[in-house]
Amino acid sequence: MSHNSFGHLFRVTTWGESHGPAIGCVVDGCPPGLELDEAWIQPFLDARRPGSSKFVTQRQEPDQVRILSGVFEGRTTGTPIALEIANQDQRSKDYGEIAQSFRPGHADIAYEWKYGVRDHRGGGRSSARETAMRVAAGAVARRVLGEGVVIRGALVQVGEDRVDRAAWDWDAVRDNAFWCPDRAAAARWEALLAAVRKAGSSVGAVIELVAEGVPPGLGAPIYGKLDADIAAALMGINAVKGVEIGEGFAAAALRGEDNADEMRVRQDGQVEFLANHAGGVLGGISTGQPVVARFAVKPTSSILTPRRSVTRAGADTEVLTRGRHDPCVGIRAVPVGEAMLACVLADHLLRHRAQNPGAPARAVLPRESLSN
16 A cells, blocks of 8 residues: 655654554654654653543553664664554454445445455554554654744534633643633533433544744745645544635635735834734745644544445445444544644755755844845
8 A cells, every 4th residue: 555654854654554463653854863762752642542531432552652763862863763552452353243344434445445455443554543653753743843833732623512712721721631722612522522422423523733933934835835735734634524724714704904914023123923814824835923724523433323334245234333432533633633733844844944044943034125
């Protein structure tokens, strides 16, 4: 199977299946001399780990990462970094009933048509289990970006219930099981998801990502647009069906004078934007403002409610998916989204430095421009 890699200078290749002995990734292109060890990577994996609350799958995986190469005495060597996580709590028997049928909403039938063979145990390669390695790679990417770039994500909608942006509090995100910045919404979602799980159903969600401290100049104006690469990376996450940057689809309802991000020059010569409808990207290039992206995750397709489907033999059937599944996959998608955004930004940062090593790290106008 091809297309298991993404990125250009900072390149990530993942391998493994949901019920195989292990999953892993190779991160190539990481600069040498960066501090990196398993203790740095592990907290990011713990944030995504299954079984972490009653609102996510109860598969018990410690997700302990091992660094196999590319690091010596706590620093990167500039050679490929190989990371591995053992699978320890597979229950393949839960999937025996779907070996000869296709789960509606899943990739089962598309895999069958494309490859003629599929690993039905937990979805095999199409399982969200693979995203653990993206999170591990994202931890490496954060080292490339440095402490000046801060990437945070939050769940802003579950089903039809949205957060109150007037009540937004980043400190609240880590205080509940939903990565929710609105404590009142988190309380409502607890009752909502309990009812959804009891009904054997699922709901979708919307995740918002914000990257602060991103320098201006990342991206290229035509085929290497920063926002296009971010959109592609987020669309590549399991169950994602929509992505928007900045105002996104809401921009279609604005007038030009409302959508334009006006600017002023401060006394120190730095450009100050008066709004950020563009989400930190203009013409495919970062502006130095916070990069803002949102992505929509569909309801979990693995549900206990019987759904009509077909078998491999061409007969009609009904399918219900047993096993341990998330009533809302959007919850654990937050750290995955953060990781993918980190990988894209790290890749573009290295590309930008290679082409324009003397570029400014801040949005400052040249002195000759200020004198005009």
